[in-house]
Amino acid sequence: MSATSQLVMDQAVESLLDRVPNPCVGEELSRVEGPLKVSGMATYAAEYTFDGEALHGYLVSASIAKGTVESIDESSATSIDGVVAVVTDFKAFIRNSQQGGEKKAPTQGVQEVSYFGQPIALVVATSFEAAREGAAALKVEYTQEQGAFDFIAELGKREPMTSGNDKPVHKNNPDEGLANAAVKVDSIYITPSQNSAAMEPHATIAEWDGDQLTLHCSMQMLSSCKQQICDALALKPDNVRLISRYVGGGFGSKLGISPESIAAAIAAKQLQRPVKVVMHRIQVFESTVRRTNTRQRVALGADRDGRIHTIIHNTICTNLPGESFFEPAAISTHFAYSGQNREVKYEMVRMNQVLAGSMRAPGEAVGMLALECAMDELAEKLDMDPIELRKLNDPAIDPSKGIPFSTRKLTDTLDYGAKHFGWENRHKTPASQREGDWLIGMGMASATRNNQLKASAARVTLTPDAHAIVETDMTDIGTGTYTVLTQIAADMLGLPVSQVEVRLGDTDFPPAAGSGGSVGACSSGSSVYMACKKVRETLAKALGVEEDNLTLQAGQASGNGMCKTISELIQENVVAMGQIEPGKTTKQYTQASYGAHFAEVAVNVVTGETRIRRMLGVFAAGRILNEKTARSQCYGGMIFGIGAALMEELLHDPHNGRLLNHDLAEYHVPVNADIPPIDVVFLPERDPYANPLHAKGLGELGISGAGAAIANAIYNATGIRIYDYPLTLDKLLDQLPAL
Known part of the structure; x- marks a missing residue:
């Protein structure tokens, strides 16, 4: 049974990293997983193999932007050699991706089409090529409706957004301040929609073992993604496992689950075979997530000496009907510069375009x-x-x-x-x-x-032969998480990096914050720090010294004139959990x-x-x-x-x-x-x-x-x-x- 060390950030804290001898943290250590990646040995989502050959699924994308699917002629695809089935589930398939950190499933139900390219079915075959051919041949009948496609034409229908990723602010008299400013600017800036364009496309391999579902996937935040999967498929958390050990980039597009994950799970259950679904590049663009376009008004008023007294930053952005996410364009404007008169306002235009969500530095x-x-x-x-x-x-x-x-x-x-x-x-x-x-x-x-800072947990195991194993469901999306967590554990336990093994990307491990919002390294790193701190307490007790007097270096523990090797101090594994949570310092x-x-x-x-x-x-x-x-x-x-x-x-x-x-x-x-x-x-x-x-x-x-x-x-x-x-x-x- 493991002991737990938990920290809630309610006040400033000292850092043991300032006291370790010969620190590794901060050094320019090359990526510990680098050799695996450059040699092709790092296994990404679509590269797992199974005893039973996996089937290949190819998503069918809607060829209209607004309307209803009336019928699907499955025979138009199943008549193609190699096609096994056309899998449809108008209620359970997800219409669009989910936002990062959400615990609920994204919008489900694909018979109603909300944007061009929306996934509506899955063609499954014995090869990727056959599945792709079947998807292209599948005949779908629609009833089309008039949608909202022109941003400028829809501007008059915008609605205020009062809660979400940022909050509106009206402080003192911004309109009067601007009007009376000695020097001012008042301009409209336009930014377009953008795509994350990560190198690795979205991919999932779904495999069932009875009621146990395992997804090999490419996702940034496994803990919340698992909750989304459970909600979408009405499954218990103990029956779902996500594995995402290496992610080939995400930039926000993989924060939540995307349509291929649920489609693969449903198809694998129905066909009793593992099913692999890899999005085509066009599908990544058309049916995952985009950064919204914006129309921003920025107005600044200043005295003649340059002291700013008025800041106005109002944003109009777009998203699908029913979606609450909006781009918090003024999130830094709140504190970037002085000014007693301030206004921040957000408005939304509903468009029939692919989901708008978080993209790097939303x-x-x-x-x-x-x-x-x-x-x-x-x-x-x-x-x-x-x-x-x-x-x-x-x-x-x-x-x-x-x-x-x-x-x-x-x-x-x-x-x-x-x-x-x-x-x-x-x-x-x-x-x-x-x-x-x-x-x-x-x-x-x-x-x-x-x-x-986000809540995060990690488990650290120290073996008698002075090896440390770090486990957390944190992901590495190419940012160096494996390496940074290795360095933290090495410094905290006084070990060379060669004696630290970091295991990531598996929901069987303690839940971490995940990769997104620039929170990953600090949040997961802090949980590893806390777990190592608990291990240090055990070693200090075994050596008979206070933890403050303990020094760990090169696999040896010393303090108060005593010095022993790790193997002399412990005869069995020491296992510790570390947890970090935001507290009062955040507010x-x-x-x-x-x-x-x-x-x-x-x-x-x-x-x-x-x-x-x-x-x-x-x-x-x-x-x-x-x-x-x-x-x-x-x-x-x-x-x-x-x-x-x-x-x-x-x-x-x-x-x-x-x-x-x-x-x-x-x-x-x-x-x-x-x-x-x-x-x-x-x-x-x-x-x-x-x-x-x-x-x-x-x-x-x-x-x-x-x-x-x-x-x-x-x-x-x-x-x-x-x-x-x-x-x-x-x-x-x-x-x-x-x-």
Whole structure:
């Protein structure tokens, strides 16, 4: 039986990681699972094999965007060689994916069609090719209805959103403050729908053993996904197991269950065979989740000296009828800058388009494209340096809640970035620096991302031969979780990393927060920390010393002049559970990570092409657990920012809602040739109010504000300010200066 060590974050705590000898945490340790991945030995969801050959399922997608399925001619598919069955369940199949962290099933019932591409049936065959052919041949009769496909045409039907991912705020007199402001900006920013475009498509293999269902899947948050599966299929938790040891990217699209999971489970039960369902890339785009498009009004009012007194940030976004998720675009606006007059408001337009949900840095990713460009525009009207404007309005306490910040190093990141990027060489006058046909410009933006701690649990087993086994259902979606948890356990137990084994991605293990919202490393890492702390208590007792006097190093325990090996202290496995939960510090302090982005661009005066020449990101996010994996996360976030600024845009046909660029050939994401030299710097910081690791979320900080720095650099290069993302060359061409 295992002992449990639990911590509720009700106050600041010390960290044992500050006292360990020869610490591994923070070092640039290469991924411990890296050799498995590069050798093809890491098993992803669709790669599991079984004693009995698995059948292949292929989802059938609706060819209308609004209406009803009247009939399905199964014989049109089953007549094809290799097709075993057409599986339908109009009540139990799920209509769309679920949002992250939800415990209930997503909307079920697929006879009613709500968007083009909605899965309505599953063709099962002995091969993927036969299943795909059968799905293409399946004849479906529909009754079509008029849907909502044109965002602009539907704007008049928007509805207020008063609860959800962020809350509306109206503080003091924002309208009056703006009207009387000595200097102000008031602009509308447009951001398009986007797709996560993870490398690994959504996939599930379902297998039944009597009443026991096992799903090999690609999901980010296993604990809540398991609850969604149970609810959708009316199963008891003890009868469901999810396995997701390696996930080939998610970026929010795999936070909740998606349609293939329930379809595979129903088909496997009906056919008494394992069934594998892997979404085609087009289906990933059409029937999983998108980042919503937004129409944001950002208005700023300031005194002549640059002190901001009014901030308005109102957002209109879209989603399916009945869905409550909206993009919290102003989630950082609440605390980014000072200002006594404040308004945040959200409105929703209901559209017959694929589900809108969380995509990397939901809120900040698109909200800061607007806010940080508005700050740049305000600085110009004030004839003030953009960095100085931000520093002047860096608040001492949260201006919306009136509570202190746990830590806040925004100004430090701005100063460091300005010095190391060479900001003093920036030409203040737009379109005044030229190299042949290229206009050169610099831009910058702040980065802010709220920090959260989620309930998480882990089990640690220490063997007499000084090996540690860490178990939690936490996932690694390419972010380095295996490595970071290895480092934490190694430091806490005084072991080399070669003697630590981390087991993830299995709901038979203790439930973790999962990968999403930049909470994974800190939450699951804290639960591993607490489990190791309990093991340390056992070792201290066996050695006869207080835990505070215990030192663990190289498989030996010492204290008060005594020293023994692990094998001398314990004769059987020591098993401990660790649990972490958010507490009072979450409400008493505003917790966030901060940074500053800098970009230099060149814009061709003939073609309008933008080339990014270099970027710098400076970040403060508490203790950095692994500099190599952390830097990789920031690289990825900044590249996301490049995509958002210059190219990423889902296009819906306004006549029928159909996606027009539903694959990686036509949905443009940044590739190697698009990426300039990128430098990432971490400033030293510890946050004792966040968790016992003193670390804060980092993964999504890299995207927050990155695109705005590029947009501001384009303005500095050309004198053209664009409010409609992405900033493609056609929006620049007719405004570029003459040769």
